[in-house]
Amino acid sequence: MAIGGGVVLDIAGMAACLYRRGVPFVRVPTTLLAIVDASVGVKNGVDYCCGITEETYKNRVGSFYAPSSCLLDTSFMISQDQRNLSNGFGEILKLALVRSSDLWIDVLITVTPFQSFLKWFQVQTCFTEKR
Helix, strand or coil, rough: EEEEEEHHHHHHHHHHHHHHHHHHHHEEECEEEHEEEEEEEHEEEEEECCCCCCEEEEEEEEEEECCCEEEEEEEHHHHHHHHHHHHHHHHHHHHHHHHHHHHHHHHHHHHHHHHHHHHHHHHHHHHHHCC
């Protein structure tokens, strides 16, 4: 059982895939971004630094291995700061935009947290443009 954010879940997923050619594992994501990723994805990737250069290759080492189950508990989001919530909302918006126009419209119109996020984003954008 892996409990944590995206990095912990990816490492545990890759370890479960590699150990004895795959053992069952359970994901329990604790950040909004990890909840979104864990609910739709089976990719387990970790960054790789080759040691010869100082470059880091994002998700260069990994596997495609689905968990036996994924326990999604939104009560973990209470402890999240604004930056982590924004990252998670951005991922939700991206998935809604890519998946279907109906889902995109539903997300933008009917879900109150997104309306708050969009208002915050507009304020941030206005503040950045005035500088």
